[in-house]
Amino acid sequence: MKKTAIENIEITLLLDAIFERYGYDFRHYSRASIERRVRHFLSKSECDSISGMIPKLLHDESFFDIFVRDFSITVTDMFRDPFVYQSIRKNVVPILKTHPFVKVWHAGCATGEEAYSLAIILKEEGIYDKTTLFATDFNDGALDAAKKGIYALENAKKFTANYQAAGGTTSFSEYYHARYEAMALNQSLGKNITFANHNLVTDTIFGEMHLIMCRNVLIYFEKALQNRVLNLFSDSLVNGGILCLGTKESLMFSTISKLFAPMDENARLYQKKVL
Amino acid sequence: MTKNGYKAIVIGISAGGLAALSKLFSFLPNGFPLPVIVVQHVAATSNRFIYTLFNNKCRLTIKEADDKEEIQAGFIYFAPPDYHLLIERDETFSLSIDAKVNHSRPSIDVLFESAVYVWSSGLIGILMTGANSDGAHGMRLIKEHGGLIIAQDPKTAEYPVMPQSAIDTARVDKILSIEGIGEWLRDDLVHLTRDVKNESRSG
Numbered sequence: 179m180k181k182t183a184i185e186n187i188e189i190t191l192l193l194d195a196i197f198e199r200y201g202y203d204f205r206h207y208s209r210a211s212i213e214r215r216v217r218h219f220l221s222k223s224e225c226d227s228i229s230g231m232i233p234k235l236l237h238d239e240s241f242f243d244i245f246v247r248d249f250s251i252t253v254t255d256m257f258r259d260p261f262v263y264q265s266i267r268k269n270v271v272p273i274l275k276t277h278p279f280v281k282v283w284h285a286g287c288a289t290g291e292e293a294y295s296l297a298i299i300l301k302e303e304g305i306y307d308k309t310t311l312f313a314t315d316f317n318d319g320a321l322d323a324a325k326k327g328i329y330a331l332e333n334a335k336k337f338t339a340n341y342q343a344a345g346g347t348t349s350f351s352e353y354y355h356a357r358y359e360a361m362a363l364n365q366s367l368g369k370n371i372t373f374a375n376h377n378l379v380t381d382t383i384f385g386e387m388h389l390i391m392c393r394n395v396l397i398y399f400e401k402a403l404q405n406r407v408l409n410l411f412s413d414s415l416v417n418g419g420i421l422c423l424g425t426k427e428s429l430m431f432s433t434i435s436k437l438f439a440p441m442d443e444n445a446r447l448y449q450k451k452v453l
Numbered sequence: 454m455t456k457n458g459y460k461a462i463v464i465g466i467s468a469g470g471l472a473a474l475s476k477l478f479s480f481l482p483n484g485f486p487l488p489v490i491v492v493q494h495v496a497a498t499s500n501r502f503i504y505t506l507f508n509n510k511c512r513l514t515i516k517e518a519d520d521k522e523e524i525q526a527g528f529i530y531f532a533p534p535d536y537h538l539l540i541e542r543d544e545t546f547s548l549s550i551d552a553k554v555n556h557s558r559p560s561i562d563v564l565f566e567s568a569v570y571v572w573s574s575g576l577i578g579i580l581m582t583g584a585n586s587d588g589a590h591g592m593r594l595i596k597e598h599g600g601l602i603i604a605q606d607p608k609t610a611e612y613p614v615m616p617q618s619a620i621d622t623a624r625v626d627k628i629l630s631i632e633g634i635g636e637w638l639r640d641d642l643v644h645l646t647r648d649v650k651n652e653s654r655s656g
């Protein structure tokens with residue numbers, strides 16, 4: 179048997195071990211990314227094979243902590259894909275405005291940049307005060323950073339450009355103050371945001387939401403798992419509620435596609451039909 | 454798949470890529486037997502215009518790779534701007550926004566490495582004009598797994614750093630001009646014979 183085929187078995191065993199021991203279920207994640215991360219982690223560890231890491235992961239919780247932090251990728255930006263936020267302003271906000279209160283679920287929020295971006299839009303549109311934003315992720319380290327809302331100052335230029343391209347109505351510098359090498363977002367932006375741990379694979383639905391944003395999380399899942407999570411979103415939305423996915427993600431091949439109408443296909447905005 | 458066991462071609466290219474690729478693609482005939490998968494370094498915000506530009510000059514269908522899309526011969530796939538492109542064992546694509554690798558997303562190394570684990574000796578890697586060394590490591594990995602690697606002759610490349618780094622890092626099988634690569638793909642690839650008996654899947 180070829181070495182890469184054996185390694186494939188080792189990865190399967192490793193993912194099984196992690197699930198049985200810790201309940202984190204990576205078994206149906208896109209395998210190529212998983213494989214890349216496992217190899218990367220192996221090269222930094224003192225183990226000499228993938229299966230050699232299994233005993234250590236089973237018995238040494240601190241080793242697993244490092245592993246899981248390494249394993250969940252939290253790369254994100256403020257106003258990533260500015261045209262999406264523009265479309266939210268134009269197409270979604272008018273609908274949200276008709277509700278007496280607004281509930282938003284931001285799934286896979288990583289270190290929080292997108293949740294704060296949405297908060298800024300809602301603020302500028304005058305509906306932030308009646309909004310509750312649940313921002314969830316399964317990575318506690320990322321959630322801690324998200325709660326603080328403090329980012330590296332070197333991002334300020336990119337975030338500012340994105341903010342403007344997203345149709346921001348004031349100056350982005352209104353929303354943070356720079357100190358040392360960091361930009362700290364205004365505390366008031368986090369006022370109505372609740373950051374909480376939620377695992378999309380193993381936890382259940384999340385209330386009657388008007389808007390769910392989940393961008394660049396589904397690409398990390400296999401098709402069947404994508405479909406399951408999309409069903410979870412569908413079940414968590416009110417009739418007429420809106421789902422926003424990443425620009426390379428789609429409802430098209432899922433079993434919920436018939437329940438939704440595209441609102442802006444380019445921005446991956448879909449509205450749940452009123453049945 | 455070709456008779457001699459090749460299953461896919463991966464191409465890495467950066468600065469100077471637009472002109473070089475449109476020339477290279479003009480050599481590929483109808484019915485070209487292998488899927489061609491390209492990582493070209495482009496700005497995160499670049500639009501899709503370049504693909505339509507290529508389409509006019511090329512007999513194969515050029516498209517941006519979609520997440521979980523099945524990989525087929527007759528197509529030339531490009532990594533979407535700002536996403537890494539990876540190959541799954543069932544010969545479909547996956548995308549990721551993992552951190553940049555070699556300051557790049559998409560990264561050539563990310564594509565080449567994941568492709569090696571799927572196609573091993575059935576993979577052909579080509580590294581062309583560019584001003585950095587993303588892809589060199591991937592080229593070496595392809596070679597180590599018995600695949601075939603080609604570097605654009607740095608003397609003929611608009612930016613020689615990238616193909617040169619492949620030549621410095623790996624034992625490159627062929628060093629050719631763009632026309633040379635195009636002619637080799639068109640005329641020689643399908644007639645090549647080589648021993649692939651001991652490389653069968655079950656092994």
Ligand SMILES: C[S@@+](CC[C@H](N)C(=O)[O-])C[C@H]1O[C@@H](n2cnc3c(N)ncnc32)[C@H](O)[C@@H]1O
Nearest residue numbers: 250251252254286288316317377378379393394
């Ligand atoms: C690449 S980030 C995307 C961040 C942001 N939405 C964006 O598009 O910029 C993916 C996030 O999904 C989270 N994630 C992955 N699997 C998850 C799961 N099963 N449950 C909850 N969050 C998950 C990761 O921790 C990570 O923060």
